[in-house]
Amino acid sequence: MPESLLFYVLSGLAVGASALVIGQRNPMYSVLLLIVSFAALAGLYITLDAPFVAMAQMIIYAGAIMVLFLFVVMLLNAPQEDGAEWDRTHPLRRPGFARIGVVLAVLLVAELGWALAKVVSLGSPVGGRADGAVIGSVREMGRVLFTQYSFAFEATSVLILVAMVGAVVLARREGDA
Amino acid sequence: MDQTILRPAVVGLMIFIVFNALIIASAILVYAERKIMGFMQQRYGPYLVGPYGMMQPFADILKLLFKEELRPKGADKLLFTLAPVLAVVTAFAAFSTVPFGGETTLFGLLQQPMKLGVADVNVGVLVIFAVTSMGVYGIVLAGWSSNSKYALFGGLRASAQMISYELSYATALAAIIMLAGSMSVREMVDAQTGYWLGGWIPKWYLFIQPVGFIIYFIAGVAETNRAPFDFPEAEQELVAGFNTEYSSVRFALFPQAEYINMVTVAAVATNLFLGGWHGLFPFWTPVDYYIEAWNIGWLVFLAKIGGILFFYIWMRWTVPRYRYDQLMKFGWKYLLPASVINLLVTAAAVLYFNA
Numbered sequence: 001m002p003e004s005l006l007f008y009v010l011s012g013l014a015v016g017a018s019a020l021v022i023g024q025r026n027p028m029y030s031v032l033l034l035i036v037s038f039a040a041l042a043g044l045y046i047t048l049d050a051p052f053v054a055m056a057q058m059i060i061y062a063g064a065i066m067v068l069f070l071f072v073v074m075l076l077n078a079p080q081e082d083g084a085e086w087d088r089t090h091p092l093r094r095p096g097f098a099r100i101g102v103v104l105a106v107l108l109v110a111e112l113g114w115a116l117a118k119v120v121s122l123g124s125p126v127g128g129r130a131d132g133a134v135i136g137s138v139r140e141m142g143r144v145l146f147t148q149y150s151f152a153f154e155a156t157s158v159l160i161l162v163a164m165v166g167a168v169v170l171a172r173r174e175g176d177a
Numbered sequence: 178m179d180q181t182i183l184r185p186a187v188v189g190l191m192i193f194i195v196f197n198a199l200i201i202a203s204a205i206l207v208y209a210e211r212k213i214m215g216f217m218q219q220r221y222g223p224y225l226v227g228p229y230g231m232m233q234p235f236a237d238i239l240k241l242l243f244k245e246e247l248r249p250k251g252a253d254k255l256l257f258t259l260a261p262v263l264a265v266v267t268a269f270a271a272f273s274t275v276p277f278g279g280e281t282t283l284f285g286l287l288q289q290p291m292k293l294g295v296a297d298v299n300v301g302v303l304v305i306f307a308v309t310s311m312g313v314y315g316i317v318l319a320g321w322s323s324n325s326k327y328a329l330f331g332g333l334r335a336s337a338q339m340i341s342y343e344l345s346y347a348t349a350l351a352a353i354i355m356l357a358g359s360m361s362v363r364e365m366v367d368a369q370t371g372y373w374l375g376g377w378i379p380k381w382y383l384f385i386q387p388v389g390f391i392i393y394f395i396a397g398v399a400e401t402n403r404a405p406f407d408f409p410e411a412e413q414e415l416v417a418g419f420n421t422e423y424s425s426v427r428f429a430l431f432p433q434a435e436y437i438n439m440v441t442v443a444a445v446a447t448n449l450f451l452g453g454w455h456g457l458f459p460f461w462t463p464v465d466y467y468i469e470a471w472n473i474g475w476l477v478f479l480a481k482i483g484g485i486l487f488f489y490i491w492m493r494w495t496v497p498r499y500r501y502d503q504l505m506k507f508g509w510k511y512l513l514p515a516s517v518i519n520l521l522v523t524a525a526a527v528l529y530f531n532a
Contacts, residue, residue: 028256028321035314052360055303063310064343070317071336074329138300138360 006047014040031069038062052138187291195295199272203436204234210490217494244425249324252422256322261423261430264315268437271308274301275444276363278454278475292363293475301362302350305445309400312438313339316402316409319431320419331418334501335409338399341508342406346396348516349389352523353382353449362445366453381452388519390450392512397442399508401435404493408501443485447478451485454478 017037024030038061045054145153208223208231215222223230248257278293298304313335320332357365371380383390399406410418420431447453454474468474499507 028253032256032318051298051300052303055300055307058307059303059310059347063307064340067310067313067317067336067339070314070321071333071340074317074321074333074336 003047007044010040010043010047013037014044027073028070031066031073034069035062035066038066052141184291188295191293192295195272196269199269199437199440200433202440203433204238206436206439206486206490207234207237207432209486210493213487213490214494217491238429241425241429246425246427247422249422251324253322253324256318257422258427260315260319260322261427261434262315263318264312264434265430265437267308267312267315268434268441271305271312271438271441272444273308274298274304274362275441275448276301276366276453277444277478279472294363297361297363300360302354302360302365302445302449305362305441306347306350309438309441310339310343312434315434316419316431319423320409323419323422325422327415327417328419328421331409331411331415331421334411335402335419338402338406338408338504338508341505342396342399342512345392345508345512345516346400348513348520349393349396350449352386352389352516352520355520355523355527356382356385362448366448366455369452370455379452379455381450383450386450386519386523388515389523390446392516392519393446393450395512397446398489398492399504401438401442403435403439403489405496405498406504407493407498408504411498413498439486439489440482443482443489444478446485447481451481453481 014037017033017040021030021033021037024033038057042054042057042062045051045057211233212222212230221230223233226232226236248254273295274297276292276294276297280290280292316335317332320328320330320335323329353365354360357368359365359368365382369380369382372378373380373384378384402409408418410420412418415421420428423431454477468477
């Protein structure tokens, strides 16, 4: 019982904080609530016997990426989101690639629904996989990551590289070498 | 006595001891810093309160307790209050997985021997790293919520500095994780027992990972915002940086968090590179034997931490502060490549010798 109670408390925290992220007017509070959500997720990983994943979540997402977010929010020092015209246009009528965002969002929701349906058919939400303990060990995770899931691993790293190159290209000023 | 009650009680006692030891350590560090600074600048340092001025930190904290708590008008109330609490809580929490001694039965009180340390987690290194990386939020939020330009700059610098040096810090740790083949701090320490070269050199990771130790230490100084990397405060440039608008107890919490973080960095350095509570003396002296026999390894541990902390303070009053662009350049162009090369070389060596 205490473990499933922990599950409901942590998942409630994660969902609640994520919902509040969207609701905030102040981007600073959005970032902080996102950190709360990530921390709750890390707690969920611990209940699933995956302490390494939990700590990676804390270090990479809650630690490094969110510090970067805070840095950008503080650098721009925007007290409020600038709404105005952009907010009033319907998502589908926005110019350029903004429309594709909607398509991606719909896809994401569809995928989520599919994944949830699959999980529901498996039964209990708590407990995770039968071999959860094995996946939790760092040694086994490294082995699986570089053998069974090596394609996904490499594809992800290429994706990150593409994003990095894209960011550099976008950030480079005209005329710079 | 009933072991089922006794054991949790002992764990509780351990938490109590560690918590208070950290508070006392920060008081001692305040005194030591002022005294050593005085010595290096050829003056006395504090000498009026108590014998040799030893009660100075307590006088300081009493003074701060009676000060008025000020808050700027435009400050964000919630975050302004939360920031110092966050800083100090993460500083305390980071020490929870740092082991500081071998096993003890507390003079036969416990049936099963207990390991000295609050919690023994098998991903201990990562827990320490994760919690210390949360510590920067206290500083960043303090800077942002004060609604003051100097504080904001301090917070900005803290976050940029943290991102830059965290990478090298983690990469230096990863090399040690590979050498030890474990993420448990206790197992890493136990892997460093014994001697090389007929007992002349203790088996510390410092001697196989000298580059790693230097990188870890530099990044650790940057992470704890100490000179020569104390940019978030930089009193000559930013008044007092992120804590410009703080006063009274809220202000006192920031230096306290800083000193506790210093102790944690020194403790992790001791455990990972300097053999923790093992071996300090050459093998032919019986000292090491008695240290193990009497189970007073934690004294050795304290001595090593003290040495590192002295070096910390020494550095602050010897090396001038970098320029901000130099800090970024140094972090990204020298420290990070050096740590990545160190990691690759270590990985190759581990594969070659252990495969």
